[in-house]
Amino acid sequence: MSEFFAELFSYPFIVRAVIVGILVSLCASLLGVSLVLKRYSMIGDGLSHVGFGSLAVATALNVAPLSVSVPVVVLAAFLLLKVTENSKIKGDAAIALISTSSLALGVIVISLTTGMNVDVCNYMFGSILAMSKSDVKLSIALSVAVLVLFVVFYNRIFAITFDETFAKAIGLKTNLYSMLIALLTAITIVLGMRIMGVLLISSLIIFPALTSMRVCKKFKTVTISSAIVSVVCFFAGIVISYVFATPTGASIVIVNIVAFVAYWITGLVLRKAWLR
Amino acid sequence: MALLTCENVSLAYDGETVVSDLSFEVKPGDYLCIVGENGSGKSTLIAGLLGLKKPTAGFIAMGDGLKQTEIGYLPQQTNIQKDFPASVFEVILSGCLNSGNLLPFYTKRDKRKATDNMERLGLTNLKNRCYKELSGGQQQRVLLARSLCATKKLLILDEPFSGLDPIVSGEFYQLVRTINLEMKITVVMVSHDIRSAVENATMILHLNQKPLFFGRTADYIESEAGRRFIGGNGNV
Numbered sequence A: 001m002s003e004f005f006a007e008l009f010s011y012p013f014i015v016r017a018v019i020v021g022i023l024v025s026l027c028a029s030l031l032g033v034s035l036v037l038k039r040y041s042m043i044g045d046g047l048s049h050v051g052f053g054s055l056a057v058a059t060a061l062n063v064a065p066l067s068v069s070v071p072v073v074v075l076a077a078f079l080l081l082k083v084t085e086n087s088k089i090k091g092d093a094a095i096a097l098i099s100t101s102s103l104a105l106g107v108i109v110i111s112l113t114t115g116m117n118v119d120v121c122n123y124m125f126g127s128i129l130a131m132s133k134s135d136v137k138l139s140i141a142l143s144v145a146v147l148v149l150f151v152v153f154y155n156r157i158f159a160i161t162f163d164e165t166f167a168k169a170i171g172l173k174t175n176l177y178s179m180l181i182a183l184l185t186a187i188t189i190v191l192g193m194r195i196m197g198v199l200l201i202s203s204l205i206i207f208p209a210l211t212s213m214r215v216c217k218k219f220k221t222v223t224i225s226s227a228i229v230s231v232v233c234f235f236a237g238i239v240i241s242y243v244f245a246t247p248t249g250a251s252i253v254i255v256n257i258v259a260f261v262a263y264w265i266t267g268l269v270l271r272k273a274w275l276r
Numbered sequence B: 001m002a003l004l005t006c007e008n009v010s011l012a013y014d015g016e017t018v019v020s021d022l023s024f025e026v027k028p029g030d031y032l033c034i035v036g037e038n039g040s041g042k043s044t045l046i047a048g049l050l051g052l053k054k055p056t057a058g059f060i061a062m063g064d065g066l067k068q069t070e071i072g073y074l075p076q077q078t079n080i081q082k083d084f085p086a087s088v089f090e091v092i093l094s095g096c097l098n099s100g101n102l103l104p105f106y107t108k109r110d111k112r113k114a115t116d117n118m119e120r121l122g123l124t125n126l127k128n129r130c131y132k133e134l135s136g137g138q139q140q141r142v143l144l145a146r147s148l149c150a151t152k153k154l155l156i157l158d159e160p161f162s163g164l165d166p167i168v169s170g171e172f173y174q175l176v177r178t179i180n181l182e183m184k185i186t187v188v189m190v191s192h193d194i195r196s197a198v199e200n201a202t203m204i205l206h207l208n209q210k211p212l213f214f215g216r217t218a219d220y221i222e223s224e225a226g227r228r229f230i231g232g233n234g235n236v
Helices: A002-008 A012-037 A041-061 A065-085 A091-112 A118-125 A133-152 A154-162 A164-169 A174-196 A201-215 A219-244 A248-275 B042-049 B088-099 B108-120 B136-150 B166-182 B194-200 B217-222 B224-231
Strands: B004-013 B016-026 B031-035 B057-062 B071-074 B154-158 B186-190 B203-208 B210-216
Touching (some): A012 A201, A041 A065, A041 A118, A041 A201, A065 A174, A118 A174, A133 A174, A154 B088, A164 A174, A201 A248, A219 A248, B004 B042, B016 B042, B031 B042, B031 B194, B042 B186, B071 B136, B088 B136, B136 B166, B166 B186, B166 B194, B194 B224, B203 B224, B210 B217, B210 B224
Parallel strands (some): B031 B203, B071 B154
Antiparallel strands (some): B004 B016, B203 B210
C-alpha cells in the first residue's frame, strides 16, 4: 500500500494536482452548501463555461491563462448575481444565456487560432497534467484566502442563506455577502476548472452538499461533512484515475455519485430506525 | 418619547404608491396591530419600518435610543425554505448577529441570550432538533426566539399566524402578550385576524393604502371603520 502511494507521489504533476485539487474541492464544497440551499446550483456550471471562453481567448493572445480567467469569471459572477436580483430575465435563463454565449465564443476563438485539438478536450473534461508550478502557487494562495474568508464569515453566511430578509432587517449587508460568495465561487471555479474540466467542475460544488444533506440535519454538520466528503472523493478519484488510466474529472464525479448513493441509503435507514 | 414615529409617510412598491400620507406613533410598551385587506400596504409599511424600503415622502424616525438594526423581526413563514438543514439553536443564535460583534464566532453572551430565549419560549428540549422537522407552531416559536435575540425594545411580527391552526395561534397570541407585558417589549404586528387583533392589541392601525384609523383599540371598536371591518365577523 505505502509502496503504491510512494509511486503515485513520485510524479510531480500528480503531487501538484493533488495539492491544488484538495484545496479547491474544500473551497467548492464549503461554498456549495450555501449555493445549493440558495438554489444557485447552476451558477457553477455557468461560470465554468465563461472560464472556458476566457481560457480560449488567453491561449489565443498567448498570456497566462489564470490572469485572464480570474477577473473575467469574477465579473461574470457579479453580473449573474445582479441579473438574478433584478430579474427581468430569470436567473436560470440568464445563466444559460451567458454560459452558451461564452462557450460559443471560446470554440470560435480556438478554431480560428490553434484549431480543435487535444487542448480543447482537456479543457472540457479536465486533465491532471494541467497544473504548472506557478499555477500551484497562485492556486494555494487563492484557496487559502477563500477558506479564511469562509470561516470568518461563516455565521453571517448561515444567517443570509437561511433567511435573507431577516438578515437584512438586523443590518447585515446581504448584498455585500452575496457578492463575496460570488467572488469566492468564481475563484474556486477557475482554479478547479482545469483539473475537473469545464463540464464537470460544478459537480465539486453540488455533490458534497447534496450528499451531506441526506444524513446531516444541522448547518454545521452539513458543512463539515461536505468538506470531508469532497476531499475524500477527490483523492479516491485521483487514485482511481491513476490506476485505471481514466479521465481525472470523470473519475472524481463517479466517486461522488457512489458517496451520494451511500449517504442516501444511510439516510433512509436512519430515518426508518428513528421512526420505529 | 415615541419609539417609532411616522410622519406623512408614502411608500411605493414597484414604482406604484401603495401607502400614502400615513402618520402614527408607537410608544414604549404599546401593542399595535396593523390590520387591513390584502394589498392594503401592510407588508410594505413593515419593510419601511425595518429600513428595507425608503419612504418616497415623509419620514420614519426611531426614538428612545432604538437602532434600526435592533428591531426583532419575525418575517412571514414563506421566506424560509422548507428543506433547510439547520438546528433550532443555530437558527436562534443567528438573531444575535446584530450585536456589532465582528468576531467570526458567537460570544458567551450571545449563547447565554439564545439559551435564555429558548427557555423562555419552551424550546429547550428541541435545541438540537432540525428546524424543518418541527411543526408549524414550533417553527414560529423558534423564529420568535431568534427575533428576541435581536432586540430589547421592539418586536415587529409580519402575519405570524398564517398557516397555523386556531389553537396554536391562540397560544402564540398568549406568548406575544406575555412578552409585551413581562419583558416590556413593544410589539407591532400585522394581522389578518381582526378579532384576535382587537382582543389583544392596545392600539390599532387600520390601513387601506391610506390610514382609515389609528388609535386605541377601545375607540377603534366604536369607530365607523372598525365597526364595518369587524362587523361581518360578529360582535366583539
